[in-house]
Amino acid sequence: MNVDEAIGIRVNGEARRVAGGMSVAEMVGSLGLDPAKVAVERNREIVPRSLLGEVRVEDGDQFEIVHFVGGG
């Protein structure tokens, strides 16, 4: 696959187009988020923080990016 080709993913339920070949950390960064302050689930599997820079984003991936908010 050509790394420059845009691929389709879903992030927190929203469809997004991103450049192919990027790491999960780069994808999170491209959304304006600090990868150190969030937790990422890819296709319902946690991506450990230590692997965010290694795991590649692939076409059709579904991501959940969460953080702590106020709650009881």
Add this chain to the structure above:
Amino acid sequence: MTAQQDIKADTWTVAGRTFSSRLIVGTGKYKSLEENAAAVEASGAEIVTVAVRRVNISDPTQPRLTDFIDPRAVTYLPNTAGCFTADEAIRTLRLAREAGGWNLVKLEVLGEAKTLYPDMRETLRATEVLVKEGFEPMVYCVDDPIAAKQLEEAGAVAIMPLGAPIGSGLGIQNVVTIRLIVEGAGVPVLVDAGVGTASDAAEAMELGCDGVLMNTAIAEAKDPVLMARAMKAAVEAGRLAYLAGRMRKRRYADPSSPLAGLI
């Protein structure tokens, strides 16, 4: 040991972590993050509950809880509020562990939206799975001494029975079952949910609970920061009264002044 030293040494320990404050506060329903932070400060709480939710990817610059309440100064206790199945709760806490890096969590699995009563079958199942995965779950539960025992056997590090439904502010509805849970438990017991005002918190502590967890009672007070202060005082007063050992109740009067020497 003087009374002063006694009070100073009155700490409690959950899953190997020791705390002085017996008040745990939630961080939901506040008008602003500033007010939330001020209330936490006034409450003296060393643990706050937090929820795990999707990041707003359309506006990633929104203010964050962590900018107002420092997770290095206060222990964040991620909860599973809003989860209605064991699977949802487990998934949420796995994410929480990744976001925060710790195992101490609050598990709640709800049965229905109207009462927010815990689903104990799912709660027990989730507790078993979480413990296997290395979590240390503090578990929200019904005020049932048998259910409490079962949770403890499954590895719950704290038992947190409701005093009344979440957000109701009705106060402790069944002091008998709360006391039975306290007597039977080998892990800390904290009343979680139902506290409405300071006397409710004091009552929980007078029953021998190790602590009290609340959110709405502070957040929905007219002056949340002042109520946070009241709750801090109430938890301390209730704890001291429990340690002091209350007088026995009598059916009739007993004069405080001596009868001898009456003129």
